[in-house]
Amino acid sequence: MSKIKESSTNFANKQALMEECSEVYAANIIGGQWGLVICSWLLNGKLRFSELKKLLPTITERMLTLQLRKLEENKIVKRTVYAEVPPRVEYELTEIGYDLGPVIKLLEKWGEKHKRFKEV
Amino acid sequence: MSKIKESSTNFANKQALMEECSEVYAANIIGGQWGLVICSWLLNGKLRFSELKKLLPTITERMLTLQLRKLEENKIVKRTVYAEVPPRVEYELTEIGYDLGPVIKLLEKWGEKHKRFKEV
DNA sequence: TAGGGTACTATAAAAAATGTAAGTAATGTC
DNA sequence: GACATTACTTACATTTTTTATAGTACCCTA
Numbered sequence: 001m002s003k004i005k006e007s008s009t010n011f012a013n014k015q016a017l018m019e020e021c022s023e024v025y026a027a028n029i030i031g032g033q034w035g036l037v038i039c040s041w042l043l044n045g046k047l048r049f050s051e052l053k054k055l056l057p058t059i060t061e062r063m064l065t066l067q068l069r070k071l072e073e074n075k076i077v078k079r080t081v082y083a084e085v086p087p088r089v090e091y092e093l094t095e096i097g098y099d100l101g102p103v104i105k106l107l108e109k110w111g112e113k114h115k116r117f118k119e120v
Numbered sequence: 121m122s123k124i125k126e127s128s129t130n131f132a133n134k135q136a137l138m139e140e141c142s143e144v145y146a147a148n149i150i151g152g153q154w155g156l157v158i159c160s161w162l163l164n165g166k167l168r169f170s171e172l173k174k175l176l177p178t179i180t181e182r183m184l185t186l187q188l189r190k191l192e193e194n195k196i197v198k199r200t201v202y203a204e205v206p207p208r209v210e211y212e213l214t215e216i217g218y219d220l221g222p223v224i225k226l227l228e229k230w231g232e233k234h235k236r237f238k239e240v
Numbered sequence: 241t242a243g244g245g246t247a248c249t250a251t252a253a254a255a256a257a258t259g260t261a262a263g264t265a266a267t268g269t270c
Numbered sequence: 271g272a273c274a275t276t277a278c279t280t281a282c283a284t285t286t287t288t289t290a291t292a293g294t295a296c297c298c299t300a
Contacts, residue, residue, distance in 0.1 A: 004286075021160065086247080114146065153257080153258070
């Protein structure tokens with residue numbers, strides 16, 4: 001999650017695929033170790049940084065920050081800072097962020113079915 | 121895509137999330153740079169290794185092999201080898217592989233909407 | 241004045257994913 | 271006998287993602 005190298009083959013491949021296939025584009029946006037879980041939690045309503053941290057006990061603060069920044073950049077979450085001390089920052093899904101609801105639900109369903117399928 | 125280190129924090133985190141959240145589980149299975157595109161193509165019917173290679177001009181043979189192996193391990197594609205020379209190997213989606221159709225379609229739709237959303 | 245809470249940032253390192261380049265086996269054709 | 275075809279494999283290099291650890295500013299409370 002640092003700076004990406006725009007000269008790499010990997011970068012070129014990703015770009016090309018994302019332009020052609022909207023499903024790959026989508027996967028790249030919500031991808032990453034924690035992106036989906038964060039969105040899942042936020043589907044229930046806005047949360048503070050520290051609340052998310054509690055919900056995701058093993059995430060590091062750095063990772064949480066990075067993922068939230070990425071989601072913010074992609075306009076999936078809105079970040080609201082309250083000028084208080086100690087600081088308070090709330091994260092909330094945008095309209096298109098909430099649109100992820102059905103996507104996540106379908107993924108979840110498929111995942112559950114797949115778990116059973118794999119057992120056999 | 122090499123061997124994963126079962127002692128790493130990353131591995132532990134992934135495992136825990138995958139058990140709790142089926143959507144993360146699903147994302148991990150179809151994730152990877154090329155997984156989704158390969159499945160997309162296979163939704164139209166079985167394909168040979170070389171045909172996939174032609175459809176994905178920038179993928180390396182190594183990557184194609186790795187991704188197909190992962191999909192096979194996860195029982196999303198079925199691999200059929202014909203004892204001919206030169207060899208012929210066909211890849212076809214399994215039942216649950218075909219179930220990815222709606223998932224991919226929804227992701228695609230969301231992706232397209234998101235592209236427009238981001239422009240504004 | 242020492243400590244606590246909040247939401248971070250900086251730096252480094254480890255781990256994972258992807259890419260590069262070359263080679264292999266078997267057989268049929270020229 | 272050289273060469274082409276197919277579906278790979280192997281060794282190695284690079285890039286990207288994730289984790290680890292230690293800070294920071296601000297004010298409030300004890």
